[in-house]
Amino acid sequence: RTLEENGYVEARDVALPYCNTCQTFLADRFLVGTCPYCGAIARGDECDQGCQRYLDADQLINPRCVTCGSPAVKRNARHHFFKLSMFTDFLTKFNKRLKGTALARNYALGWIRQGLKDWGISRDLKWGIPYPGDEDLVLYVWAENYAGYISFTEEWARQTGVDWEDYWIRDGKIINFIGADIVYHHAVFWPAILKGVNYNTAYAIVASGMVKVEGHGLSKSRGFVIDIEEDIIKQGIDLDAVRYYILSYTGYTKDLDFIWKDFQIRVNNELVGILGNYAYRVLLFIHKHFKKIPQGTLTDEVTSQIRNTVEAIDKTFHRFRFKEAADAAMLLASFGNTLFQQSEPWKTIKEERDRAQFDLYQCLQVLKAITILIEPVMPAISERIWQQLGQDGNIHEVKVEECTEPLVPGTKLPNPEALFTKIADETVEALTSRLNQRIESARAKAK
Ligand SMILES: [Zn+2]
Ligand SMILES: [Zn+2]
DSSP states (O other): OHHHHTTOEEEEEEEEEEETTTTEEOOGGGEEEEOTTTOOEEESSBOTTTTOOBOOGGGOEEEEETTTOOBOEEEEEEEEEEOGGGGHHHHHHHHHHOEEOHHHHHHHHHHHHTOOOOEEOEEOOSSSOEETTEEEEEEOHHHHTTHHHHHHHHHHHHHHTOOTHHHHTSSOOOEEEEEGGGHHIIIIIHHHHHHHTTOOOOSEEEEEOOEEETTEEOBTTTTBOOOIIIIIITTTOOHHHHHHHHHHHHTTTSOEEEOHHHHHHHIIIIIIIIIIHHHHHHHHHHHHHTSBOOSOOOOHHHHHHHHHHHHHHHHHHHTTOHHHHHHHHHHHHHHHHHHHHHHOHHHHHHHOHHHHHHHHHHHHHHHHHHHHHHTTTOHHHHHHHHHHTTOOSOGGGOOGGGGGSOOOTTOBOOOOOOSOOOOOHHHHHHHHHHHHHHHHHHHHHHO
16 A cells, blocks of 8 residues: 555556466466576466576466466456566665675676566456455465565564564664575565565575485475485484584585485584584593583683684674584584693593693583584584583573683583484485485386
């Protein structure tokens, strides 16, 4: 309504694709044809299988009815249009200042340069949200989807007792985490609509890469899938390891090619070899000799090493470079390993017990910091280390400032347990052949 009052929407008579056999207009997914850009089979509003472009029904080559296959004919109808072209300057500026992934920005700027067409936002369909003031029509789904983000915020704000307008109207910072296939809607349509009603537009758009399995695009019908239940949980593989793999491989924003062999290497070398090894070694040694947190105070070296890691991770989050956050936490574990190795507690424990306690205290504090820092990526593992550190309270509520909050000497430590198990070659072989079988049977079914 506000868009209409502000003069951004107008009704026009247009010739639209129509099926004489089914006696119905062919909107969006009810119309198919060939994409003029890439030649893939596309639907009436987008090239969803091919180049992902937003399309106008007129652009389709050989358009026909999805239901009966008849060629589409043209028939006049009155529809409502959002004057997207009025926002060309705004959208150019918006995308130039937009933070997040370059992918989103560059796609959008390219589309804007090609020229923006006004956008039909009403549809002649039996289902959907009635078009305000013209109840025979419904709103195009992509025109009202984004409103869901706002109503979710309202709902959440009601439950938590904050004001949703702080986020959407006053100085809120909106960040959209999306798949790369819906950049057009988030970087072109919605900023224009939000601007048209004077709501906050996104501060950043972070578009994820595509997921592949062993080099092929994810596809359930072709068998290129990883089954979380069958392939991961039932194999005794830690879900946190999968989360770590995805993040440290792609940082979320690059394409991910899920390869079992590669997964095994990352888990065994990094999670088992560096993080798991460090935690277990330190905790086991301390438990054997003291059964509680040893006496000590934090050295400046350890304090500043932890602080630097916290700062580095803070920066990567603000730049949406999540892979670097995982790397920084792993680097701190390597630092801890070196610290343990160089202080040689297995020697000092015999003649200089106080020295050993003091050194081990540093190692334990490093582990505490790592535990807090990996929590967003490996929530279950961090819970387990937290418990092994003899800490009360919920790790998920611990603030990052507590990384340098000194551990309390004398706190009882439980029996330590290994955090990760190595992924055996046989497991990888079994999972790879299971995947191949899945692909084979999908191929047979298709025939
Ligand atoms: Zn295409
Ligand atoms: Zn038809």
